[in-house]
Each structure stands twice: as C-alpha cells, then as structure tokens.
Amino acid sequence: MNTRTGPDTGEVDFGRRVLVLRHRRIAVRLDWRSVVVCAVLALAAAGMAVLALMTGSYQLSPGQAISALTGGETGLVHDIVVEWRLPRVAAALVFGAALGVSGALFQSTLRNPLADPGIIGFTQGSYTGALIVILVVNGSYWQLVGGALLGGMATAVVVYVLAYRRGVQGFRLIVVGIGLAAVLDSLNTWLILEADLKVAMAAAAWGTGALNGVSWNQVLIGGACIAVLLLLAAMLSRPMRQLELGDEAAASQGVRVSTVRLGLIVVGVALTATVTAASGPIAFISLVSPHIARRLARTAGTTLAPAAFVGALLALAADYIAQHVAPTPLPVGIITVMLGGGYLGWLLFIEARRRL
Amino acid sequence: MRLPGPRRRRLACLVVALVVLLALLMASMMIGSTAIAPSVVWDALFHPTADIDHFAIRDYRMPRTIVGLVVGMALGVAGALIQALTRNPLADPGILGVQAGASFAVTVAVGVLGVRDISGYLWFALAGALIVTLMVLTLGSTRRGSSPVVMVLAGVCVGAVLGGVREVLQATNPDAFDAMRSWNAGSIVGRSLDLVWPILPFFAVALVLAFAVSGPLNAMALGDDLAVTQGVRVTRTRVLAIIALTLFVGGATAIAGPIGFVGLMVPHVARWIAGQHQRWIFAYSLLLAPILLLASDILGRIVMRPSEIPVGIVTAFVGAPVLIAMVLRKKASGL
Numbered sequence: 001m002n003t004r005t006g007p008d009t010g011e012v013d014f015g016r017r018v019l020v021l022r023h024r025r026i027a028v029r030l031d032w033r034s035v036v037v038c039a040v041l042a043l044a045a046a047g048m049a050v051l052a053l054m055t056g057s058y059q060l061s062p063g064q065a066i067s068a069l070t071g072g073e074t075g076l077v078h079d080i081v082v083e084w085r086l087p088r089v090a091a092a093l094v095f096g097a098a099l100g101v102s103g104a105l106f107q108s109t110l111r112n113p114l115a116d117p118g119i120i121g122f123t124q125g126s127y128t129g130a131l132i133v134i135l136v137v138n139g140s141y142w143q144l145v146g147g148a149l150l151g152g153m154a155t156a157v158v159v160y161v162l163a164y165r166r167g168v169q170g171f172r173l174i175v176v177g178i179g180l181a182a183v184l185d186s187l188n189t190w191l192i193l194e195a196d197l198k199v200a201m202a203a204a205a206w207g208t209g210a211l212n213g214v215s216w217n218q219v220l221i222g223g224a225c226i227a228v229l230l231l232l233a234a235m236l237s238r239p240m241r242q243l244e245l246g247d248e249a250a251a252s253q254g255v256r257v258s259t260v261r262l263g264l265i266v267v268g269v270a271l272t273a274t275v276t277a278a279s280g281p282i283a284f285i286s287l288v289s290p291h292i293a294r295r296l297a298r299t300a301g302t303t304l305a306p307a308a309f310v311g312a313l314l315a316l317a318a319d320y321i322a323q324h325v326a327p328t329p330l331p332v333g334i335i336t337v338m339l340g341g342g343y344l345g346w347l348l349f350i351e352a353r354r355r356l
Numbered sequence: 357m358r359l360p361g362p363r364r365r366r367l368a369c370l371v372v373a374l375v376v377l378l379a380l381l382m383a384s385m386m387i388g389s390t391a392i393a394p395s396v397v398w399d400a401l402f403h404p405t406a407d408i409d410h411f412a413i414r415d416y417r418m419p420r421t422i423v424g425l426v427v428g429m430a431l432g433v434a435g436a437l438i439q440a441l442t443r444n445p446l447a448d449p450g451i452l453g454v455q456a457g458a459s460f461a462v463t464v465a466v467g468v469l470g471v472r473d474i475s476g477y478l479w480f481a482l483a484g485a486l487i488v489t490l491m492v493l494t495l496g497s498t499r500r501g502s503s504p505v506v507m508v509l510a511g512v513c514v515g516a517v518l519g520g521v522r523e524v525l526q527a528t529n530p531d532a533f534d535a536m537r538s539w540n541a542g543s544i545v546g547r548s549l550d551l552v553w554p555i556l557p558f559f560a561v562a563l564v565l566a567f568a569v570s571g572p573l574n575a576m577a578l579g580d581d582l583a584v585t586q587g588v589r590v591t592r593t594r595v596l597a598i599i600a601l602t603l604f605v606g607g608a609t610a611i612a613g614p615i616g617f618v619g620l621m622v623p624h625v626a627r628w629i630a631g632q633h634q635r636w637i638f639a640y641s642l643l644l645a646p647i648l649l650l651a652s653d654i655l656g657r658i659v660m661r662p663s664e665i666p667v668g669i670v671t672a673f674v675g676a677p678v679l680i681a682m683v684l685r686k687k688a689s690g691l
Contacts, residue, residue, distance in 0.1 A: 114509055118516070119509075119512060119516075162680055162684070163684075165684065172683055172684070174509070175446065175508065175679070175680075175683040176680050176683055176684075178451070178508065178512055178679075179676040179677070179679040179680040179683075180676065180680070182450075182451070182616060182617070182672050182675075182676045182679075183672055183673055183676040183677075185672070186541070186616075186668065186669040186672035186673070187669070187673075189540060189541045189669065190541060190665060190666070190669045193541055193666065194663070197530075197534055201527075201530060204523070204526070204527065205527050207523075208520070208523050208524070208527060283516065283520065284516075328528055330524055330527075330528075331524075331527065333520070334520050334521070334523065334524045334527075337516060337517055337519075337520030337521075338517055338520060338521065341513050341514070341516050341517030341520065342517065344509075344513040345495055345510065345513055345514065345517075348495050348496075348506060348509060348510050348513065349494075349495055
C-alpha cells in the first residue's frame with residue numbers, strides 16, 4: 001500500500017538485497033528484509049510464548065517454563081506447562097498465523113486493503129454452519145469443522161457469484177459481503193435466541209472467539225489442516241504476486257488468472273473456516289496482520305510469511321491480554337475486535353482520507 | 357380527461373399508502389397465535405369486555421401494533437435524514453452503526469449500572485446514538501467530501517467494535533444476557549405502551565426538526581458550496597438534522613432494540629414515488645416505514661408458527677437482498 005520509494009518520495013529504487021538459497025536444482029530467493037523481519041517476529045513470539053507459559057494462577061519462572069518444554073521437569077510443573085498452557089499457546093500461534101495468511105490472500109486477490117473475511121461475511125458463514133451443527137445436530141468436533149467449512153465456502157460462493165459482473169471488483173464485493181454478513185448475523189442471533197439458555201450462552205461465548213478449553217487434539221487436527229493449506233498458499237504466492245500487477249500482465253506471463261484466483265480464495269476461506277471451527281470467529285487479525293507485515297517488511301505487494309508471523313504474535317498477545325490483563329478472563333475475540341476495530345478506524349481515518 | 361400531474365400523483369400515492377397502513381394495523385391486531393375476527397377487534401378497542409380475546413388484543417396485540425407503528429415511523433424518517441445528510445444512498449442507521457451505538461449504551465446501562473426501566477436507559481440510547489453518528493460522519497469524510505463506501509466501512513467497523521464490547525458485557529453477566537437476548541434481535545413483542553409515551557415527545561421534536569430542515573437539505577443535495585450561495589446555513593442544518601436523527605434512532609432503539617434495513621429501503625421507495633423533494637420523502641417514509649415494519653412483524657408471526665421470528669431478523673432477511681441489488685444496479689456500480 002505504501003512503498004518508501006518511488007516518485008512520491010523522490011528516492012531512487014535500486015532494488016532490494018535478496019538471499020538466495022540453493023540446494024542442487026532448487027533455488028529459493030528470499031528478500032533480506034523480510035527474512036530479518038520474520039526472524040525478529042519469531043523471537044518476539046517465542047518470548048511472548050514463554051511469558052504466557054509462565055503466567056497463571058500458579059506462577060512459574062522462565063527457567064521452569066523452558067525446562068518443562070525441553071522435558072526437564074516432571075510432575076505438576078510439567079502438567080501445567082505441557083498439558084494446560086501449551087495447547088492454548090500453540091493454538092494462538094497456529095491459528096493466528098492462519099488468519100494472517102488468510103487476510104493477506106484476500107487483500108491481494110480482491111486488490112483491496114480493507115478486505116477481511118469478517119467484514120465480507122465468510123466468518124459469519126462459518127459461524128452459521130458451526131452453530132447449526134451445535135444447536136440442531138449437536139454434533140461432534142469433526143461435524144463442527146465440516147459445518148464451519150461448508151458454511152464459509154457456501155458464503156464465499158454466494159458473495160463471489162453475486163458480486164461477479166465481468167470480473168469481481170473490490171468495493172462491490174465488499175458491499176455485497178456486508179449485506180450477506182448482516183443476513184447471516186441476524187440468522188445467528190436468531191439461532192441463539194431459539195436455543196435454550198445454557199446452550200445459547202455456550203454457543204455465544206464460542207461465537208466471540210475463545211481459546212480456553214482448546215485441547216491438544218484440536219490443535220493437532222487444526223494444525224495439520226492449516227499446515228497443508230499454508231503449503232498451498234506458499235505454492236500460490238508467486239502467481240499471486242504476478243496477479244497484483246493486473247490480470248492482463250499476469251496472463252501475459254503465463255499465469256492462469258481465473259484458476260489461480262479461485263485457488264487463492266478457496267485456500268483463504270478454508271484457513272478462516274478451520275480456525276473458526278476450532279476457536280470461534282477471532283475477528284480482525286486477518287485484516288490487521290497483512291498491513292503491519294507490509295509496513296515492517298516495506299514491500300510493495302503482499303507478503304505471506306511476515307503476515308503469518310505477525311498474525312501469530314498478535315493472536316498470542318491478544319490471548320495473553322484476554323487471560324491475564326483484563327479484570328476477568330475474556331474470550332480472545334473480544335480483545336482482537338477492540339484492537340483491530342480501533343486500527344481499522346485509524347486506517348480509514350488516515351489512509352482512506354488520503355487515497356479515496 | 358386530464359393526466360394526473362406529479363403533485364396529484366404524489367397525493368394519490370400518499371392516500372393509497374395510508375389505506376395500506378390502516379389495513380396492516382388491523383391485520384396486526386387480527387393475526388397471531390389465534391386469528392381474531394375484525395368485528396371482535398373493533399369491540400375490543402371500543403366496547404371492551406372481560407372476554408379472553410378482548411384481553412389478548414388490549415394487552416398484547418394493540419401495544420405491539422402501536423409500538424411497530426411508532427418505531428417504524430421513527431426509523432423511516434431517520435433513514436431518509438441520514439441519507440440526505442451524508443448524500444449516501446447506502447446510509448442506514450443500522451449499517452452505519454448508529455443503532456449499535458444506542459444498543460451498546462443500553463447494554464452498559466443494563467449490565468453495568470443495573471438500570472432496568474426504559475425511561476432510565478432512553479438517555480443512554482440517545483447518547484450512544486449521538487456519539488456514533490458523529491464518529492461515523494468524521495471517519496467517513498475524505499478529503500474530497502464523504503465517500504459512501506468509506507462511510508459504510510466506518511460504520512461497520514464502529515458497529516463491530518461496539519458489538520464486541522457488548523458481547524463481553526453480556527458474556528460476563530448471564531442475567532443481562534438473558535434479558536438482552538431478545539432485545540438484541542430487534543423485537544416489538546411485549547413492549548407495553550408505558551414504554552412509548554415517554555418517548556413520543558422526543559419523536560415529536562425530531563419530526564418538527566426534520567421537516568424544518570427539509571428545505572435546506574434539498575439545497576444541500578447539490579453540494580455545500582451551492583447551498584451556501586442560496587443562503588443556506590449549512591452547519592446549522594447539519595446540527596439540527598443530527599439532533600433529529602439521534603432522537604429518532606435513540607428512541608426507537610431504546611424501545612425495540614436494533615432493527616436494521618428499514619431506514620435503508622424505505623427512503624429509496626419514497627424517492628422513487630416522490631422524486632427528490634425532502635419534504636415528500638419524509639412524508640412518504642413516515643407512512644411506508646411502518647408498513648414495512650408491521651408487514652415484517654406479521655410475516656415473522658406466520659412463518660415459523662407456533663414460534664415467532666423477531667421483526668429485526670425478518671427485516672435483515674428482506675433488506676440485505678435490497679442492499680445487494682442496489683449495489684449491483686448499473687447506476688451504483690461506480691461504488
């Protein structure tokens with residue numbers, strides 16, 4: 001969105017230093033600044049993780065937390081760290097990364113910095129699918145995942161089809177998405193209204209996006225799905241960058257435009273839906289992460305890896321705030337709504353004012 | 357034979373709308389868990405006895421119908437006002453987050469301060485509506501005037517944040533959660549008329565203000581600069597319009613909870629019938645909005661019998677497709 005070089009700033013772009021990794025016939029070119037940014041973010045996330053593992057009603061020292069991770073502790077400390085706190089930390093990291101990448105995919109595909117699966121209804125669709133499974137079928141975890149995926153995908157298809165008119169244009173898609181999100185929101189409200197109070201409160205708490213009560217099982221299943229999807233996203237990232245130059249330019253470089261775009265949207269929705277199924281909708285991380293990543297890495301287009309690291313760090317930090325800083329433990333989605341909404345407001349105030 | 361002129365057509369349509377509204381008022385009294393004959397409705401209203409049907413009408417259906425009428429009128433004119441004020445065809449007190457502001461403030465009043473009666477939280481609803489209106493107007497204005505889509509996004513964003521915080525308050529307070537659950541969906545069931553009387557003076561003031569600024573708003577439709585050359589005091593008009601808007605939305609939300617899309621759809625139909633004159637748009641909105649609201653409410657009673665769908669949910673199901681259709685229309689595709 002904003003590059004530091006170019007005609008506006010009067011600077012000359014000499015290109016950027018790249019790191020080339022070669023192994024036999026495979027070569028990977030990595031942007032130096034992105035690599036450094038990712039490393040720093042990873043360090044920050046690790047520090048945050050240790051802090052999260054230490055903090056709680058039973059306070060531990062950093063040494064205890066780390067040695068529990070490496071297998072040096074037994075008994076209570078081991079149980080607290082590995083069985084209780086680690087799943088939640090791992091979930092925040094994995095799900096946050098997934099949301100960050102999902103947001104980057106949407107923003108790149110729709111060529112709109114404000115595109116977010118929560119604003120354009122995909123999250124609400126996943127929530128509707130999951131709610132129907134909880135309230136109507138009373139299903140298992142796998143059915144929940146299936147419902148969320150199905151709901152998210154169906155919403156994406158409807159939004160895409162409705163907004164399609166000789167190509168999908170960003171703003172039209174966003175307003176169509178807002179309309180559909182409103183319908184789904186009220187459908188969700190109604191489903192909760194019809195349910196009995198206990199189930200409704202549980203469903204509503206889940207609906208705010210919570211990481212308490214995540215088990216290893218969920219983290220591993222969700223993590224496996226997310227790993228596969230992230231791999232697909234990485235494979236699509238090169239044609240994605242070419243698409244950012246415009247459909248014609250990309251097509252002239254041999255990119256199959258509509259296939260790639262469809263693939264990007266499917267991967268993006270699947271990432272959102274997987275997280276929604278496991279933790280409920282965690283808002284705004286997918287919107288904010290790519291922005292922060294782009295600012296840190298100072299890239300012109302979208303970069304997936306920094307967005308993933310920012311997402312992971314943000315989710316973990318938000319969950320820490322929700323658990324330990326707030327006066328009563330809250331669902332993490334509340335914190336991300338407040339932080340992310342504030343950021344979006346600021347973004348509208350600064351950026352949209354300048355650009356639109 | 358003379359062809360009807362625009363003025364005559366406007367008046368004729370107004371009469372038709374009035375008749376439809378009266379018919380819907382009657383239907384709203386008749387239709388419910390048991391159907392009640394029109395003659396019984398008449399007797400219940402004017403010659404009441406201890407009959408069980410009379411009781412049902414006097415204590416349940418009549419208040420519900422009047423609440424629907426009043427809330428509908430308020431939301432319709434509010435929608436027309438906010439669309440004129442922002443020159444934004446997509447503006448709606450629901451989409452722009454104004455209702456979210458009012459309902460957030462009410463949730464604070466109920467959940468944190470323990471306020472339980474409506475006259476207590478009316479003031480919260482008004483304050484919430486006013487603050488969010490000002491926020492969204494500020495956020496939505498770009499250097500080249502206000503942009504419809506930026507304003508919608510600003511409203512969605514403010515609404516999302518307030519909705520999130522509201523959910524926290526509810527999640528940590530099961531009592532308030534249960535009390536607010538049906539209110540949050542937007543409903544006119546079980547509101548006694550005692551809730552309506554204290555709000556009527558506010559609506560009356562708002563209505564007078566709305567018609568008072570209708571002329572200047574007409575002039576401002578062509579842009580602020582042109583309006584100034586015609587002697588319109590732009591800032592004063594804006595302030596008065598915002599006050600009217602706040603009174604309408606705050607009052608309606610305090611009674612019925614957030615009911616979206618009524619304020620979006622009705623002014624469009626009004627403009628389609630009446631042209632660009634704000635005074636006529638307000639007059640039509642005043643009649644068409646309760647028609648939409650009461651029809652949605654009746655629909656919500658019939659579709660899922662014996663259970664009911666709150667009216668706010670019905671209007672979302674009817675209204676969102678209208679929003680989508682508007683965006684897809686050729687004219688609006690520049691958005």
